[in-house]
Amino acid sequence: MVNINELEAKAKIIRADVIKSLAEAGSGHLGGSLGLSDVFVSLYFHILSHKPSKPDWENRDRLILSIGHVAPVFYASLAHAGYFPVSELMTLRKLGSRLQGHPGKEHGLPGIELSAGSLGQGLSVAVGLALGAKADKKTWRVYSIHGDGELQEGSIWEAAMSAAHYKLDNLTALVDRNNVQIDGKTSDVMEIEPLADKWKAFGWNVLHCNGNNIKEIIQTYEKAKMHKGSPSVIIAKTKMGKGVKSIEADYTWHGKPPKIEQVESFLKELE
């Protein structure tokens, strides 16, 4: 049985490490990392079948992070799951670190399947994984995480088309629907609505949840797991900056870190 309180506590710890590691780095993307903390906790501490002590375990579920800029929450989740020491989080973005600004496979950090940063490419890789798993009748599942602004990349829709064509019900994509991107609101920059209809038209099973509610996230992932015959996408409504009230939903926090002197008050806001 899943203990939601425990997971919520975990999410707090991870948010705190996101704030601290970004402040220490002096650059990076705070807003999206905080907004996705609940999704990452749900995945790494409940949904994913994985073995942090054996990152290359053959039957692991595969998670493809398509939006590499939320690396801080990805790294914090991996560290707290046991892939590498939590202390290493403080090397984020430093010369020689395994924690690159955007995840880089060749720098040797365990738990990374793919280098990611240039948007719109992760869904194709997830499709390839799901396709191979199906061909070999493997039971492991494939998860991918996308931004809402990222859906403006055309290659996402090439991948979406192919996932439905190959009936990849072993794939669950999640869209971080926070309604903002670097230049402002997605509806101002480039409208992506009607989003659910788009995915439906491409042949996907579309699910919705509050992406800042761990219980809902987990229930929705479980629903996706039960669905047969087509891939599932979860449109998860999140708040950029979630957890730190003073910056919530403020898109100017997409691409900047907290200042060292802000850390204390931000951490206090998490409580």
Add this chain to the structure above:
Amino acid sequence: MKKYTYTEKKDTRSGFGAGLYELGKNNPNVVALCADLTGSLKMNEFANEFPDRFFQAGIAEANMIGVASGLSIGGKIPFAGTFANFATGRVYDQIRQVVAYSDKNVKICASHAGITLGEDGATHQIMEDIGLMKMLPNMTVINTCDYNQTKAATMAIADFVGPVYLRFGRPKVPNFTLPDQKFEIGKAILLNEGSDVTIIATGHLVWKAIEACEILEEKGISAEIINIHTIKPLDKKAVLESVKKTKCVVTAEEHMMNGGLGDSIAQLLALEMPTPLEMVAVDDKFGESGTPDELMKKYGIDTLDVVAAAEKVVGRVVR
């Protein structure tokens, strides 16, 4: 020299198709993808015989490269095929990020490379692809010269772990290398020993270099011919050893001068053994419609261009 003959002209892409089919029979991890050009890439035999291991990507090359990357994470050895133009320039960032920087075991198989694609014209004739691919860290770049070599290379790259760009072409060309040859990635092949000039050729220009060598012999010039099929990593030792002897070099390729084999050789020589060099390559222009033979002549990458370059470079040597 009359050392090399052939009984048949065959297209290098058919060598790829044959090699892929062999892999299908012998290596269960090999899978193939194609972006709606299965017939052109000669992948039909594989697709028909191993339908569970062939994935049609549709006209969506960016997705195909990503899917190939994903298949490799699951332990497959994906061979992704399309025209060279769409296999490189169109999807450069995909290759850069999810193949090269992610160091995935993906084989990018590019047909109809260069100007000999012919009548379809410049939109489809990429002559920048070697440059694009060789600039990527982790990427191995191979350009084969005939049917047999392409078949052997296709099979060899399945046993090599890492990203590979395999480049071949459309037209039927002399098939003169040995069937069932052993293909060694990164190893130059000495086709003819000579003393006056080293001709380093890749792809379709290898046969042209052989023809040129015969003409040069009649003119009293002894040419050494090296076939570089692997442009990266470059067999520096083979090049330097030959050049030490001949003191001058001609490079020959169906590619832009910028970024091609000649550019790699020039870099090597400038750094290690400054030597007179002439390049037979296309000089900073797009192609046009025509037959392969007409185009090679017009764009200065034919037998007589190799001959002229050799005579010129021999004249530049201070002996």
